[in-house]
Amino acid sequence: MIExxxxxxxxxxxxxxxxxxxxxxxxADMYPQCYSLFGGERRGAPVVSFLRVDKEKILLKxxxxxxxxxxxxxxxxxxxxxxxxxxxxxGKILINTTQSDDQFAKLSxxxxxxxxxxxIAEELGLNHxxxxxxxxxxxxxxxxxxxxHLIEAVxxxxxxxxxxxxxxxxxxxxxxxxxLHRPTSNEAIHS
Numbered sequence: 001m002i003e004x005x006x007x008x009x010x011x012x013x014x015x016x017x018x019x020x021x022x023x024x025x026x027x028a029d030m031y032p033q034c035y036s037l038f039g040g041e042r043r044g045a046p047v048v049s050f051l052r053v054d055k056e057k058i059l060l061k062x063x064x065x066x067x068x069x070x071x072x073x074x075x076x077x078x079x080x081x082x083x084x085x086x087x088x089x090x091g092k093i094l095i096n097t098t099q100s101d102d103q104f105a106k107l108s109x110x111x112x113x114x115x116x117x118x119x120i121a122e123e124l125g126l127n128h129x130x131x132x133x134x135x136x137x138x139x140x141x142x143x144x145x146x147x148x149h150l151i152e153a154v155x156x157x158x159x160x161x162x163x164x165x166x167x168x169x170x171x172x173x174x175x176x177x178x179x180l181h182r183p184t185s186n187e188a189i190h191s
Contacts, residue, residue, distance in 0.1 A: 008073025013131030018049035113141035136172030
């Protein structure tokens, strides 16, 4: 089973991203389970969404306390010290940021991917829509999901500008860079 947390702010498409990814995993013949937590529904408020996926039906119905992977839509939400107690060993972290690798030195021991999703969104004229960019970067960081399945889910679920969002997925994939440690296949955390 893979447990994923998505952390961002209202208006960044956090919930929609987890739903699109859940559909993409479903298209890859896996079982997804998706749910979200957020306070007052207002732009800029912290939002967390969760996704579990497995090859078998998921019977577990509780919060994800120790995710295998985290996708940060906003780097200001990162508490590098807390991540060590929150995440499972050798977890994977994707961060939307313009900061350099050395700003995340405390995350050694994790596989960390960095992408400037805001810059890509601006380049593509998507305003502040960064969720499909981060999903493309996720595919490259984790190698858990093919771009083909993700693009199928985007085509089915995104309400508008589908071609632009497919370009966003591809740009996210191409522009994600690995920082710190990238686990080898024999260090895989998933059974």
